[in-house]
Amino acid sequence: MLMVRPQIVAWALLAPATIYLVVLFVAPLVQVLFLSFTDPKLSANHFIRVFSAPLYLRTLGVTFQAAFTVTAACLVLAYPLAYVMARSKGRLGIILLAIVGISFWTSFLVRTYSWLVIFGNRGPIAALYEAMGWGEMPQLLFTSFASTLGMTHLMLPYMVMALYAVMSRIEDNYVRAAHSLGAPPFAAFRTVYFPLSLPGVINGSLLVFAIVMGFYVTPQLLGSPQSRMISQLVAEQVNELLAWGFASALAVVLLAATAIVITIYNRVAGLDRLWGD
Amino acid sequence: MTDYLEIKSIVKSFDGKINAVDGVDLSIAKGEFITLLGPSGSGKTTTLLMVAGFEHPTSGTIELTGRDLTKIPPYKRNVGMVFQNYALFPHMTVEKNVSFPLRMRKFNRSEIETRVRRILDLVALTDHAAKYPRQLSGGQQQRVALARGLVFDPDVLLLDEPLGALDKNLREQMQVEIKRIHREIGITMVYVTHDQTEAMTMSDRIAVFNKGKIEQIDVPLKVYREPTTRFVGEFVGDSNLFDGLVKGGAVDVTGIGAIRPPRADPKLEGRAVDVLVRPEWLRIVAPNDRVADGELTFEIVVDDTINYGDSILLFGKAQQRSVRVRAITSHAGIFARGAKVRVAIDPANVFLIAR
Numbered sequence: 001m002l003m004v005r006p007q008i009v010a011w012a013l014l015a016p017a018t019i020y021l022v023v024l025f026v027a028p029l030v031q032v033l034f035l036s037f038t039d040p041k042l043s044a045n046h047f048i049r050v051f052s053a054p055l056y057l058r059t060l061g062v063t064f065q066a067a068f069t070v071t072a073a074c075l076v077l078a079y080p081l082a083y084v085m086a087r088s089k090g091r092l093g094i095i096l097l098a099i100v101g102i103s104f105w106t107s108f109l110v111r112t113y114s115w116l117v118i119f120g121n122r123g124p125i126a127a128l129y130e131a132m133g134w135g136e137m138p139q140l141l142f143t144s145f146a147s148t149l150g151m152t153h154l155m156l157p158y159m160v161m162a163l164y165a166v167m168s169r170i171e172d173n174y175v176r177a178a179h180s181l182g183a184p185p186f187a188a189f190r191t192v193y194f195p196l197s198l199p200g201v202i203n204g205s206l207l208v209f210a211i212v213m214g215f216y217v218t219p220q221l222l223g224s225p226q227s228r229m230i231s232q233l234v235a236e237q238v239n240e241l242l243a244w245g246f247a248s249a250l251a252v253v254l255l256a257a258t259a260i261v262i263t264i265y266n267r268v269a270g271l272d273r274l275w276g277d
Numbered sequence: 278m279t280d281y282l283e284i285k286s287i288v289k290s291f292d293g294k295i296n297a298v299d300g301v302d303l304s305i306a307k308g309e310f311i312t313l314l315g316p317s318g319s320g321k322t323t324t325l326l327m328v329a330g331f332e333h334p335t336s337g338t339i340e341l342t343g344r345d346l347t348k349i350p351p352y353k354r355n356v357g358m359v360f361q362n363y364a365l366f367p368h369m370t371v372e373k374n375v376s377f378p379l380r381m382r383k384f385n386r387s388e389i390e391t392r393v394r395r396i397l398d399l400v401a402l403t404d405h406a407a408k409y410p411r412q413l414s415g416g417q418q419q420r421v422a423l424a425r426g427l428v429f430d431p432d433v434l435l436l437d438e439p440l441g442a443l444d445k446n447l448r449e450q451m452q453v454e455i456k457r458i459h460r461e462i463g464i465t466m467v468y469v470t471h472d473q474t475e476a477m478t479m480s481d482r483i484a485v486f487n488k489g490k491i492e493q494i495d496v497p498l499k500v501y502r503e504p505t506t507r508f509v510g511e512f513v514g515d516s517n518l519f520d521g522l523v524k525g526g527a528v529d530v531t532g533i534g535a536i537r538p539p540r541a542d543p544k545l546e547g548r549a550v551d552v553l554v555r556p557e558w559l560r561i562v563a564p565n566d567r568v569a570d571g572e573l574t575f576e577i578v579v580d581d582t583i584n585y586g587d588s589i590l591l592f593g594k595a596q597q598r599s600v601r602v603r604a605i606t607s608h609a610g611i612f613a614r615g616a617k618v619r620v621a622i623d624p625a626n627v628f629l630i631a632r
Binding site for chain 2: 171173174176177178179180181182183184185187188191192195196
């Protein structure tokens, strides 16, 4: 065996990923930060503009609201599903896992387009309205409802997976112990199962929240032009106005806002606080 | 003996074909320590889970002080349980774990405090009340599980292989500890294990399970000395089982000779039997030792020995039949491979098992 010091081996193993991240992630990020203060000239004007113009603050608000709504909706929808998946012994759990998995591996774009079809003028909902004689169907496409629904649909598998990963490792014996100690089903869930599933709730929420904060495709295709999300604004600044500096500033604000929310969330619901040291 | 916990011909089938528990009857007295002993898959754990209410019998009933438990959900049974891996709630401190059953029963705060303090005192964990389970050693976790299962004064405490995860020394300590708690509280305990030593040392009575049925229920010594089936004779303790035929009150042990056990069941007359001779019931006869009247002596050729320090186990053959002898000596050297050793059986130390 070759006599190599363990540290050298460790560094050698770390190097490819580190170099990749530094060149393709950290460096561009630094450049964005740099551009946000220097393009076209050195100033903090871009940031002042973001925080003084009602349009941009509103966009930030819309973005936050969408992220909160989608996260909450995903949690409410995914929790029972993941619970059944984790607790059913037989085929049901495997079938559900497969369905969620297929959904997980289908591209965002394909799934977003499918909503275009569903909500479209010649889609199933329009057909239903016509068949039932309910008259004109309400405008669904290009509303924040469609955008939120689409994003919830896209993010649901992430939430399910995050919850399932934790729930599938909660031993049946914990719940059984709770029952044997006199806890009826709901009390056992509230006092034992739910607290034990919290790491999954936290992981899933952080994951979904962070992704939705930067969502572009779905709000662009399904959402209302009047209530755009911040990434759409960034894209517009770059693609249509070539305003690299301002686009960078918006991106930095998005990044910072996401980081702040995640930090607060982690402080409030941090695992270290939940489970002792 | 008044019947306290009564298990009446319960059957449990998971697939509708094979009965995991196949007609078990068991009546347990108040304050008794009973062990369900058997190999894995013998139905002992399933039986315990049915008493706890986590499995429902396919047929039969379970009664506690005359009350039919069968349709009562686990959380209304007032039956405590200690799980194999303790199942302590990892997100609660020792104190919260132990007070859990009291909080579920809506005890008032001072009552909870008093009881938790008293039970933690009993298991010597008062100083660890504020710790989380994973900050404790295996033995301490075990004691928390016991405290939690006892604090609400259950009618019965069920223990499912509670010492399985502990190393040997700790296991012995905990055996003593559990016995002490049993003595001090006087609670009825149903203990499941596959470890026959544990069953022997702790129980008032042992129920030996095999293939979903109870083969024998009796006090430990009786199970050891007078097993009613070949399975029990082999499963509990170390054994020599010879083929034999009962003729005129004596048993002719194939290849070894005839001996007349004083307590042979007359019903066995003329029948083929299994002759049980525990390895320690055999006596090594030194060249100038005397042999008592009625003793059966024969010669074995030594194959191997294991020296335990306090005793040796000698593996040999008599007429191609394996024989094990346990002798209290540490001079294993005398019994080299190939050596011929004379052994004697006292007729009182022979037990005949009907086939």
